[in-house]
Amino acid sequence: MKKISAGLTLIEVLIASVLLFMSLGLVATGYQQYQLMQGKAMRYLDSAADFDSIVSQIHFDLRAGKVEGKTDSGAYVWKAQELKRAKEIANIDEESGEFNGNIGVLVLFEVEVSYQGNSANEDAGAAFTYRQAVWLKNED
Amino acid sequence: MAKERGLTLLEMLVALVLLSAVITLSGIAYRFYVVGFFRQQEKLQLKVEQLRVETAVKQQVLSAAEFYFTDRETNKNRLLFVGLQDEMTFVSHKSIQKPNEEATAWLGVQDGHLTYCEASMSQLLVTDAIPSADSLCEYYRLSLFAVTEFSASYFGWRSFAERYAGISEGSQIPSPFSPEWFDRYSAAELEMLPLWIRFSYRRDDQEQTLWLELVESDPDKKRIFMTREEG
Numbered sequence: 001m002k003k004i005s006a007g008l009t010l011i012e013v014l015i016a017s018v019l020l021f022m023s024l025g026l027v028a029t030g031y032q033q034y035q036l037m038q039g040k041a042m043r044y045l046d047s048a049a050d051f052d053s054i055v056s057q058i059h060f061d062l063r064a065g066k067v068e069g070k071t072d073s074g075a076y077v078w079k080a081q082e083l084k085r086a087k088e089i090a091n092i093d094e095e096s097g098e099f100n101g102n103i104g105v106l107v108l109f110e111v112e113v114s115y116q117g118n119s120a121n122e123d124a125g126a127a128f129t130y131r132q133a134v135w136l137k138n139e140d
Numbered sequence: 141m142a143k144e145r146g147l148t149l150l151e152m153l154v155a156l157v158l159l160s161a162v163i164t165l166s167g168i169a170y171r172f173y174v175v176g177f178f179r180q181q182e183k184l185q186l187k188v189e190q191l192r193v194e195t196a197v198k199q200q201v202l203s204a205a206e207f208y209f210t211d212r213e214t215n216k217n218r219l220l221f222v223g224l225q226d227e228m229t230f231v232s233h234k235s236i237q238k239p240n241e242e243a244t245a246w247l248g249v250q251d252g253h254l255t256y257c258e259a260s261m262s263q264l265l266v267t268d269a270i271p272s273a274d275s276l277c278e279y280y281r282l283s284l285f286a287v288t289e290f291s292a293s294y295f296g297w298r299s300f301a302e303r304y305a306g307i308s309e310g311s312q313i314p315s316p317f318s319p320e321w322f323d324r325y326s327a328a329e330l331e332m333l334p335l336w337i338r339f340s341y342r343r344d345d346q347e348q349t350l351w352l353e354l355v356e357s358d359p360d361k362k363r364i365f366m367t368r369e370e371g
Contacts, residue, residue, distance in 0.1 A: 031173055038180050045187050052198055056351035060295070060336055072349035 047115065047128075050076070055130070058111055062134045067109075075116055080109040083131070108133050194284060197256045200232045200245055201352050204333060207231035207242065211328070212268035220244070220270060221327035223294045223334065229270055235260040237280050246273045254284040254341070290341040294325035296334035303332065 008016070054071055058078050061069050068079040085107045089099045114127040147155070207220045207230075222229045227248030235243030238260045245258040250273075257277035264271055264279065297303040302317035325334050339350040 031177070034177070035180070038184060041184060042187065045184075045191055049191050049194060052195075052202075053349070053351045056336060056353040057349075059353055060351065072351075073347070 043115070054078075054113060055132075058113070059132060059134065062109060062111075062132065063136070065136070076113050077116055078111055078113045080111045080132075082107055083110055084108040088135075105136050106133055107136055190285070193282065196236060197247070197282065197284060198350075198352060200234075200236065200243075200256065200258070201228075201230070201247065201337065202354060203232050203234055204230040204354055205233040205242060206333060207266070209266050210268055219327035219331065219333070220266065221325070221333055222270060223292060223322070223325035223337065225291050225293075225323050227273065228292060228337075229273070229276075231266070232258070236282070238262065244271055244276060246276045248273060249287060249290045250277070250283075252286055252288070254287045254290065256282045256284065285343055287341040287343050290339070293338050293340075294322045294334035295319055295336040295338070296322065296325060296330060297332060298330060300331040 050071075050073075054076055057071055058069075058080070062080060067082075068077075070077050085105055087099070088104050088106065091100050092098070093100055109132050110129065111132055112127075112129045204221060208217050209220055210216070211218045220229070220231050227246065229244070229246050231242055232245050233242050235241045235258060237243070237258070241260040241262055243258040243260045244264060244266050245256065247254070247256050249255065255277070257273060257280060259271065259276050259279035264275070297319045298317065302315060303319075305315045305317055319335060322330075322334070327333060333354055335354060337352045337354060339352075341348055341350075
């Protein structure tokens with residue numbers, strides 16, 4: 001009997017190629033995701049490194065009466081919203097029993113900080129919100 | 141009968157060309173993906189380590205204590221904090237080397253690098269003079285990162301009297317004075333620690349600013365007296 005030697009059929013080659021490209025696609029997607037995560041982790045680390053400095057600068061500006069602004073580097077913008085305000089009590093009037101105090105007020109702010117970044121494709125992953133109480137001079 | 145034959149020279153050459161092209165492309169892809177992957181990983185680890193060291197030094201500055209000693213030259217009790225435009229000397233209430241002890245610390249630029257030096261109180265007890273940067277760096281030295289154009293400024297009150305002006309037992313009105321920025325802040329003259337410190341420098345060819353709020357950031361802020369009574 002004559003032996004017929006044949007290569008792969010078209011369908012076999014197609015299936016093999018599809019499987020190969022699928023696995024290549026999966027590896028590439030995984031790698032791309034990992035790179036994106038690394039970029040995000042880097043930005044979070046940058047924010048963590050800047051955090052103390054950002055909060056200190058915002059506290060300084062809040063004490064100066066500002067309610068929004070930008071950090072020195074321009075990488076972060078912030079906006080503060082007043083939540084509560086209370087006068088400092090210096091003493092209590094003996095006759096009327098009322099609280100006296102005109103030295104200052106304690107104001108509680110909610111501060112929203114967002115990352116502007118330096119390039120257009122960076123996401124806002126490093127944004128954060130916190131609360132800060134600030135002593136202000138009484139302007140009354 | 142089937143005729144058995146090997147590959148022709150042309151087929152062999154085509155196969156070799158294809159094989160070497162595949163190997164070359166694989167090599168490039170390997171370098172691009174795998175080597176890049178490990179390089180990124182290393183960069184990330186380096187950044188984490190850098191952040192750990194920088195945070196430790198920031199904490200040292202933030203925990204600056206109100207440390208008093210008797211100055212040998214003037215024979216007066218004075219607060220140890222000297223902030224100059226390019227360096228500062230202060231006492232931190234927690235030494236990096238020995239967390240149970242206070243440390244006299246120095247921060248400034250040495251060999252083009254932002255450098256932190258300290259000597260814990262058991263290594264070098266400050267009693268009557270402020271130690272120099274060189275003497276502190278003999279005990280502990282931490283090089284942080286390469287910087288150029290480093291400068292520091294200090295925000296605080298001009299004096300204790302201005303800070304508390306208006307406050308007495310009977311009445312409390314806001315001080316008519318306001319704190320201000322100084323290029324040079326000597327606690328010996330101004331009698332108190334600054335409220336904020338701002339460092340400006342160039343790092344990796346980028347202008348950077350670091351703000352540190354001294355007084356309100358450390359709940360354990362201590363007052364330490366290493367003074368002697370005359371008599």
